[in-house]
Amino acid sequence: MSKIFYTKTDEAPALATRSLLPVVKAFVKSSGIEIETKDISLAARILAVFPDFLKEEQRVSDDLAILGALATKPEANIVKLPNISASIPQLKAAIKELQSKGYAIPSYPDEPQNDTEKEAKSRYDKIKGSAVNPILREGNSDRRAPKAVKNYAKKNPHSMGAWSKDSKTHVATMSNGDFYNNEKSITLPEATSITIEHTDSKGNITILKDKFGLLKGEIIDATILSKKALVSFFKEQIADAKAKDVLFSLHMKGTMMKVSDPIIFGHAVKVFFKDVFDKHGATLEKIGVDVNNGFGNLIEKIQELPEAQRKEIEADIAGEFKKRPAIAMVNSDKGITNLHVPSDVIIDASMPAMIRTSGRMYNPEGKLQDTKAVIPDSSYAGIYSATIDFCKENGAFDPKTMGTVPNVGLMAQAAEEYGSHNKTFEIATDGIVRVVDASRNTLLEHPVEAGDIWRMCQTKDAPVQDWVKLAVTRARASETPAVFWLDENRAHDAELIKKVNTYLKDYETKGLDLRILAPIDATLFTCKRLKEGKDTISVSGNVLRDYLTDLFPILEVGTSAKMLSIVPLMNGGGLFETGAGGSAPKHVEQFINENHLRWDSLGEFLALAVSLEHFSEVNNNSKAKILAETLDEATEQLLENNNGPSRNVGEIDNRGSHYYIAKYWAEALANQDSDGSLKAEFTPIAKELASNESVILNELSSIQGSPVNIEGYYIPNEKLVNEAMRPSKTFNAILS
Numbered sequence: 105m106s107k108i109f110y111t112k113t114d115e116a117p118a119l120a121t122r123s124l125l126p127v128v129k130a131f132v133k134s135s136g137i138e139i140e141t142k143d144i145s146l147a148a149r150i151l152a153v154f155p156d157f158l159k160e161e162q163r164v165s166d167d168l169a170i171l172g173a174l175a176t177k178p179e180a181n182i183v184k185l186p187n188i189s190a191s192i193p194q195l196k197a198a199i200k201e202l203q204s205k206g207y208a209i210p211s212y213p214d215e216p217q218n219d220t221e222k223e224a225k226s227r228y229d230k231i232k233g234s235a236v237n238p239i240l241r242e243g244n245s246d247r248r249a250p251k252a253v254k255n256y257a258k259k260n261p262h263s264m265g266a267w268s269k270d271s272k273t274h275v276a277t278m279s280n281g282d283f284y285n286n287e288k289s290i291t292l293p294e295a296t297s298i299t300i301e302h303t304d305s306k307g308n309i310t311i312l313k314d315k316f317g318l319l320k321g322e323i324i325d326a327t328i329l330s331k332k333a334l335v336s337f338f339k340e341q342i343a344d345a346k347a348k349d350v351l352f353s354l355h356m357k358g359t360m361m362k363v364s365d366p367i368i369f370g371h372a373v374k375v376f377f378k379d380v381f382d383k384h385g386a387t388l389e390k391i392g393v394d395v396n397n398g399f400g401n402l403i404e405k406i407q408e409l410p411e412a413q414r415k416e417i418e419a420d421i422a423g424e425f426k427k428r429p430a431i432a433m434v435n436s437d438k439g440i441t442n443l444h445v446p447s448d449v450i451i452d453a454s455m456p457a458m459i460r461t462s463g464r465m466y467n468p469e470g471k472l473q474d475t476k477a478v479i480p481d482s483s484y485a486g487i488y489s490a491t492i493d494f495c496k497e498n499g500a501f502d503p504k505t506m507g508t509v510p511n512v513g514l515m516a517q518a519a520e521e522y523g524s525h526n527k528t529f530e531i532a533t534d535g536i537v538r539v540v541d542a543s544r545n546t547l548l549e550h551p552v553e554a555g556d557i558w559r560m561c562q563t564k565d566a567p568v569q570d571w572v573k574l575a576v577t578r579a580r581a582s583e584t585p586a587v588f589w590l591d592e593n594r595a596h597d598a599e600l601i602k603k604v605n606t607y608l609k610d611y612e613t614k615g616l617d618l619r620i621l622a623p624i625d626a627t628l629f630t631c632k633r634l635k636e637g638k639d640t641i642s643v644s645g646n647v648l649r650d651y652l653t654d655l656f657p658i659l660e661v662g663t664s665a666k667m668l669s670i671v672p673l674m675n676g677g678g679l680f681e682t683g684a685g686g687s688a689p690k691h692v693e694q695f696i697n698e699n700h701l702r703w704d705s706l707g708e709f710l711a712l713a714v715s716l717e718h719f720s721e722v723n724n725n726s727k728a729k730i731l732a733e734t735l736d737e738a739t740e741q742l743l744e745n746n747n748g749p750s751r752n753v754g755e756i757d758n759r760g761s762h763y764y765i766a767k768y769w770a771e772a773l774a775n776q777d778s779d780g781s782l783k784a785e786f787t788p789i790a791k792e793l794a795s796n797e798s799v800i801l802n803e804l805s806s807i808q809g810s811p812v813n814i815e816g817y818y819i820p821n822e823k824l825v826n827e828a829m830r831p832s833k834t835f836n837a838i839l840s
């Protein structure tokens with residue numbers, strides 16, 4: 105039975121879909137399209153791994169595993185909403201909420217003391233960070249701004265901060281000792297199995313990862329980030345930020361890079377608050393402070409100390425703040441710095457947001473100030489320094505006239521760094537780490553020191569072939585130059601370039617402008633064309649896919665949430681992501697306080713249309729095709745008439761925009777002549793929606809302005825949240 109699988113996730117997207125999905129279900133019902141919801145929210149994912157701790161009626165199925173298996177089958181048709189990629193603080197908050205609601209799951213054991221706690225931690229660690237997308241993404245990524253979205257941005261340009269030549273904002277990155285500079289890479293001539301081993305200075309061998317298989321043609325690379333080099337880099341950059349009077353700000357991807365980046369984050373906190381750690385290290389250790397979870401963890405943990413001791417530490421922290429450069433703030437009103445929580449500042453969104461704001465971030469006084477953006481590893485930092493330099497030289501981009509940068513991203517089967525967590529280790533003692541094959545040949549080796557971060561990445565051959573094909577297809581279909589962002593001086597990229605050159609020969613590329621440029625050159629080439637209003641496809645690896653699909657969309661159309669984001673699954677199915685944006689916790693806060701949800705579901709409209717189109721092709725269902733086409737028309741109309749949510753309470757919000765999408769969709773169905781029964785069904789509905797417009801909008805806006813209680817954040821009360829998201833009796837009656 106062919107269905108569209110819809111995901112239930114978290115935060116703003118989950119609120120929004122409770123208003124939209126009833127519309128969708130009502131519209132597709134007569135066309136033989138079934139929609140099934142699968143719950144992959146953080147709360148559900150936690151409950152799914154602890155059935156043995158729950159009462160029978162509290163147990164839930166492991167919907168993520170079900171969808172993951174589905175993604176490898178041709179019949180997959182999945183609409184994927186953004187979900188929380190939980191940092192430890194978010195994970196703990198979700199656990200606490202579940203426990204308070206009577207779910208007897210274990211607490212997160214920071215330092216497991218026995219086997220039971222170790223087992224609990226290992227279950228939780230699978231849920232931590234970016235644990236959803238890598239499971240569903242059994243294909244490469246095709247993200248672009250649809251024409252209607254670009255046209256809307258040109259007509260209604262979002263604000264764009266000016267850039268001046270004397271901005272002090274800059275990117276700081278390491279010049280040695282980092283992942284980029286230490287990388288080694290090979291392509292396997294034959295399938296094999298490997299183990300990862302650490303040999304200490306006395307020759308004792310520790311198995312870091314036991315035997316696992318690799319495929320023929322797979323690229324593997326290994327590299328290390330030196331702790332010593334990292335610590336001295338942070339020291340220099342903190343001093344330099346002070347000297348230059350710019351904000352210190354750290355940009356990492358603690359969610360996706362869930363093993364390495366929290367460790368790096370922790371070093372930044374320890375170096376920044378060095379004097380506090382020198383003086384109080386033993387106490388902090390004793391109370392279990394773990395700054396890999398951010399400076400916020402220290403603040404939280406010292407609350408347990410006797411008052412005098414706590415006050416002494418707080419005074420020393422205040423003293424240290426005075427000695428150091430100001431830190432960029434996440435929330436200056438609440439005193440939350442960039443170093444408080446690793447998931448607050450996520451590089452893909454934080455760097456473009458800063459570039460949109462003239463390179464400034466908020467300082468502790470709540471004013472915008474030039475910034476030192478610290479991005480330790482130099483593999484990709486250059487794309488941001490090149491963009492910043494370009495803006496300094498040429499001024500800010502103009503959304504009214506700039507071109508567009510679609511992306512074709514290598515992503516399938518946990519490609520590259522984003523699949524490296526189970527092969528990333530914080531090294532315990534000096535020695536050598538080796539990747540050893542089945543015949544005990546050493547494939548890759550690095551001398552290491554205690555505290556270094558060693559990691560290995562895998563890139564399978566079939567995904568690379570599929571990615572090259574997708575790049576050629578997109579370049580041909582859109583008649584747009586395409587640039588492979590690959591650096592011949594980087595070990596991994598050099599291997600990948602060989603494959604790209606080989607597989608490009610499989611295609612007719614005559615008339616196409618295809619290039620391979622190192623990331624910095626690719627940035628400059630792309631930015632120059634972008635400024636001139638020209639389009640350029642970026643064809644990139646997995647990390648740059650993530651970075652570029654926020655960077656350019658945020659500059660071009662204000663947010664990546666308005667992107668069409670398709671994952672053609674390698675086995676023939678389709679995964680349709682609703683934009684590239686995240687789950688916007690700020691939006692939930694506003695909703696709870698003011699009953700106004702400013703989340704824009706545009707990405708969901710776009711994803712649903714391509715999902716319906718895919719459904720029509722696979723199932724030979726002509727009605728699904730008409731539903732897809734008319735939904736796209738409705739989306740264009742919605743953009744044309746500016747019926748998206750406003751940021752301000754009392755004005756149209758997410759729910760109001762869903763009324764409009766329903767109205768325009770019904771009208772488009774009533775106006776088409778290809779299918780008589782859809783026309784007959786939707787003509788009266790369109791009329792009813794139109795004639796009740798003011799009543800419905802009034803019902804949707806009159807409830808705004810006061811707090812709304814949905815009894816929870818990670819697992820709100822279903823009844824309350826559905827009522828809150830569907831407050832118009834008139835609209836509900838028409839839909840039913």
Ligand SMILES: NC(=O)C1=CN([C@@H]2O[C@H](COP(=O)(O)OP(=O)(O)OC[C@H]3O[C@@H](n4cnc5c(N)ncnc54)[C@H](OP(=O)(O)O)[C@@H]3O)[C@@H](O)[C@H]2O)C=CC1
Binds near residue numbers: 454704
């Ligand atoms: N695919 C996925 O599942 C992804 C999940 N995430 C997760 O999302 C959470 C938050 O991430 P964060 O880095 O803050 O990034 P977000 O993308 O959630 O938000 C950044 C900002 O972009 C704007 N924005 C994003 N989407 C929309 C939308 N649909 N409508 C209107 N405005 C939007 C909002 O700005 P404004 O203030 O102007 O309203 C928002 O504060 C984290 O838990 C993260 O792990 C992040 C990326 C992808």
Ligand SMILES: O=C(O)CCC(=O)C(=O)O
Binds near residue numbers: 233235238
């Ligand atoms: O899965 C995640 O944590 C984030 C995904 C993301 O940022 C992206 O794909 O753009």
Ligand SMILES: [Mg+2]
Binds near residue numbers: 650651
């Ligand atoms: Mg991203």
